[in-house]
Amino acid sequence: MYKIIIPTRYLVKRRITYFAVMAVALCVFIVLVVMTVMTGLVTDFKQKNHRFAGDCVVGTKSLVGFAYYEDFVQWLEGADFVEGVSPVIKSPALIRRRSSERNSRVEIMGVDPVRHSRATGFGDTLYYHKDDVSKAFRPAYDPNLPGCILGIDLELQRGARSTYAYQASPAQVGYSISCLPLTAKGALAQAGTDVIDTKTFHYSDNSHSGLPRVDGSIVYVPFEQAQQLCMAGSEKRASAIHIRFQPDITPEEGCRRVAALWQRFRREKAGAALAYLLENVTVQSWKGYRRESIAPMEQEQTVMGVMFGLVAITTVFIVLVVFYMIISHKSKDIGILKSIGVSDFDVIELFSGFAFLVGILGSSIGLSAGWVFLVKINRIEDWLFERFGFQLWDRTIYAIGDIPNRVEPEVLVAIFLSAVAACLAGALLPSWQAARQRPAETLQVNQL
Amino acid sequence: MLKLFLWLRYLRKKKIVFLSIAAVAVSVSLLVVVASLFTGFINAFERAAVEAIGDVVLYPPMRFAEYPLLIERLEQTETVEAATAMTLVPGLLHLGAGTGNVRPVEIWGIEPGRRAKVTGFKRFLLEQKDAPGEPTFDTPGAGEKTAGFVGIGVLGEPDEKTDEYDPAIAEEMIGTQVVLTTGTASQTEQGDAARPQFNRRVVPFTIADILHTGVHQFDEGCVYLPIEKLNRTLYPDDESPTAGQILIKLAGETETDVALAVIGGIWRSFVQDQLESDPYLLQYTKIDTAKELQRPYVAAYRxxxxxxxxxxxxxxxxxxxxxxxIFYMIVRLKQKDIAIIKSCGATSRSVAFVFVGFGACVGAAGSGVGAVLGYVITKNVNTIEDWIRVIFGLKLWRSSVYFFTKIPNEMDWLWTGRIVFLAIIAAAIGTLIPAIVAALTKPVETLRYE
Structure with a gap:
């Protein structure tokens, strides 16, 4: 019983303990807010990348692409673990708005909108054809014209609140897109002629994936048209196949199965004329496929965590000092306890219990304050923006919507446990010193 | 003297004070490193813009003729040290038949000699950086063939682990012929039935040199060709030389506002004299400093x-x-010392100052150590990053993400000064309550026999 009464009494009576609680609360508050926002940004970014790529991508970096993709698509569609398959064409291109003289560099992506929406989250990124993706390449003003879907940042300006000024229907604009068709050998097709493979497409929709590099550089065109523009030769080729697995299949498991299937497919096609194009094809999970974008954010999150870990050492020291002080003032209490038979281990347990209380109280206060702050963080930012024009991130530069404020239970538990562990670590040395005190010395008359 | 004696004694006897010095040092070094790295990055960002495009850029809404005359007029003023023209068009670079290796690039039509005077162009060339004279596209034995420069990243990817380019591999490409494809738009018919026509222009050229600027955007996607050759290819019907932009280097001490006004005036008179007062050029031409162009990004980084x-x-x-x-603990444990000092006639204020002064000294020592630590970390940040890569396999800095091949490692002394000052104040504030408690000590009560 004394192991509860004494720590509680110290907690209430020794006001210096409040500072330890305050330090823990402050640290927990900051860590919760920063890690929640950071984790939210990283999670959101990952989700967007997952939505963009699907679960798995079979593809090559070579602009020549790879042949026999239709056969492999059939294999995949026959597999019970696959939900959607979408072959795509990717190629750099030059784009020019019809009324303009200037060309810009873009990447064109040839897709079948229905298939691509089944394999990825493509359909959800559209604005005008979200409900009927099959008509995504049909401009509302003339469905007979060949349409193109522009990455949103190519067409619209992002506003200060990360919103876009959409019109009721897409503007009637034509874009001429020019590509370099390559033969299966990697040579430029039609070399020597004056006219490049250029085709005019009409703005039919825009795609807002939330990924700045995608939204600012990709133009989607119908698969067949892209194939004509980029892949010369009689044998049809594609750049990649995006795949979505059945809900009960994890991406890792699905990718493993696709890789096995691909190896079998390659063996079967070993004697084919364009089999050499299959050599550079890789099977990657969405994370591997988008690694170059995701890895830096994950690393930044890790570095932030390490930096906060370093700063949080201060909290351990505060707890150490406070406990050292309390123990040095309570040597008589310890002497009396030990004189009535309390063991060294019990003394350590007593002060560890006290540290545990400090940790629980401090982290509870910090977590509660952090939670409230996070719930209101977007309203606070709105208020700051209205009054002072201040935003945490300039939304015209950073493609961030609301500040992520969803507290992840794992983050919450990890912070709570770390804070309590930090308190226990800080109290360890003073507790050990307390346990080593000898009642015969501390209770001497000249010490009283 | 007494104060100094007490400070030294407490420092010697109470080893825990070193803990507070260490804590201040860690916090100060962390803040100094963060401030320095950010400031270094921002400075490098601004510098990269100046090194790429000069101090001031004049960019009209469309290309214009007779640019040598404009450059001549600009260089006659005292505000402009040098000026050069450039044309910028996108293109696709085919690096070799059979490879399928086609890269989207920006084609910069430049005057290499003039450009070297306006920007830091020459020192980025792998072959010609140490050569005497102005950089040139002329290569021995090339004759009439077109030659050009390419960014080092155009020719290959950096090493996956170190994120560094191998100059030796890139240099092997010097003398190789590559093919650039670009084009211009034209109208096939007039009126409502007008259809745009893309006229393909193919420019085979020999790689004369390679640029390694350390800025990812330029290294990875830029190809440089002679401006006359590029313009002749793109616009064969032009009668006089044309340019898309004019890059300007200002003379030594010229004030930016004055320079912009002078350049604006010369541009207007040039358009009136040579370009038939084209209202489109007069109204929509922008004249900005390189730093001003980067301002929105710099503001976001700040x-x-x-x-x-x-x-x-x-x-x-x-x-x-x-x-x-820590100080509260010292005060509580040293109440008898305080009472003796007070009984010897020390005032409450001087007793309080013993602790506040000691706190400030702790802050000064801690922030001094922190500043030194921050300096060492900042200056060696690239080595540290490399060690992290070697030990943990974690490549923290990639030029494709953070623009530059190396982490800018400049110390920000202004922010260091501010942080050190605030740390000393903060340490003194931390000792304030303990100092008041010490000052309120009553010697009669503390030194009572019972």
């Missing part, structure tokens, strides 16, 4: 820096609490 410093600053409040706790 804001991020401020927010990060604020977050770490708030966390550093813990250090004040730590100092408070």
């Amino acid at each position: 804001k991020q820096m401020g927010i990060l410093l604020l977050i770490f600053g708030v966390v550093s409040i813990g250090v004040i609490l730590l100092i408070f706790c």
Whole structure:
């Protein structure tokens, strides 16, 4: 019983303990807010990348692409673990708005909108054809014209609140897109002629994936048209196949199965004329496929965590000092306890219990304050923006919507446990010193 | 003297004071490193723009003729040291038959000699950086063939682990012929039935040199050709030389506002004299400094820096609490010392000052150590990053993400001064309550026999 009464009494009576609680609360508050926002940004970014790529991508970096993709698509569609398959064409291109003289560099992506929406989250990124993706390449003003879907940042300006000024229907604009068709050998097709493979497409929709590099550089065109523009030769080729697995299949498991299937497919096609194009094809999970974008954010999150870990050492020291002080003032209490038979281990347990209380109280206060702050963080930012024009991130530069404020239970538990562990670590040395005190010395008359 | 004696004694006897010095040092070094790295990055960002495009850029809404005359007029003024023209068009570079290796690039039509005077162009060339004279596209034995420069990243990817390019591999490409495809638009018919026509222009050229600027955007996607050759290819019907932009280097001490006004005036008179007062050119031409063009990004980076410093600053409040706790403990344990001092005639104020002064000294020592630590970390940040890569396999800095091949490692002395000053104040604040407690000590009560 004394192991509860004494720590509680110290907690209430020794006001210096409040500072330890305050330090823990402050640290927990900051860590919760920063890690929640950071984790939210990283999670959101990952989700967007997952939505963009699907679960798995079979593809090559070579602009020549790879042949026999239709056969492999059939294999995949026959597999019970696959939900959607979408072959795509990717190629750099030059784009020019019809009324303009200037060309810009873009990447064109040839897709079948229905298939691509089944394999990825493509359909959800559209604005005008979200409900009927099959008509995504049909401009509302003339469905007979060949349409193109522009990455949103190519067409619209992002506003200060990360919103876009959409019109009721897409503007009637034509874009001429020019590509370099390559033969299966990697040579430029039609070399020597004056006219490049250029085709005019009409703005039919825009795609807002939330990924700045995608939204600012990709133009989607119908698969067949892209194939004509980029892949010369009689044998049809594609750049990649995006795949979505059945809900009960994890991406890792699905990718493993696709890789096995691909190896079998390659063996079967070993004697084919364009089999050499299959050599550079890789099977990657969405994370591997988008690694170059995701890895830096994950690393930044890790570095932030390490930096906060370093700063949080201060909290351990505060707890150490406070406990050292309390123990040095309570040597008589310890002497009396030990004189009535309390063991060294019990003394350590007593002060560890006290540290545990400090940790629980401090982290509870910090977590509660952090939670409230996070719930209101977007309203606070709105208020700051209205009054002072201040935003945490300039939304015209950073493609961030609301500040992520969803507290992840794992983050919450990890912070709570770390804070309590930090308190226990800080109290360890003073507790050990307390346990080593000898009642015969501390209770001497000249010490009283 | 007494104060100094007590400070030294407490420092010697109470080893825990070193803990507060260490805490201050860690916080200060962290803040110094954050501020320095951010400031270094921002400075490098601004510098990269100046090195790429000069001090001032004049960019009209469309290309214009007779640019040599404009350059001549600009260089006659005292505000302009040098000026050069450039044309910028996108293109696709085919690096070799059979490879399928086609890269989207920006084609910069430039005058290499003039450009070297306006920007830091020459020192980025692998072959010609140490050669005497102006850089040139002329290569021995090339004859009439077109030659060009390419960014080092156009020819290959950096090493996956180190994120560094191998100049030797790139240099092997010098003398190789590559093919650039670009084009211009034209109208096939007039009126409503007008259809745009893309006229393909193919420019085979020999790689004469390679640029390694250390800025990812330029290294990875730029190809440089002679401006006359590029313009002749793109616009064969033009009668006089045309340019898309004029890059300007200002003379030594010229004030930016004055320079912009002078350049604006010369441009207007040039358009009136030579370009038939084209209203489109007069109205929509922009004249900006390179720094002004980067301003929105720089403002965003500065804001991020401020927010990060604020977050770490708030966390550093813990250090004040730590100092408070340590000093409170000292005061409680040394009440008899304080009472004796007071009984010898010391005033409450001087007793309080013993502790506040000691706190400030702790802050000064801690922040001094922190500043040195921050300096060492900042200056060696690239080595540290490399060690992290070797030990943990974690490549923290990639030029494709953070623009530059190396982490800018300049010390920000202004922010260091501010942080050190605030740390000393914070340490003194941390000792304030313990000092008041010490000052309120009553010697009669403390020194009572019972």
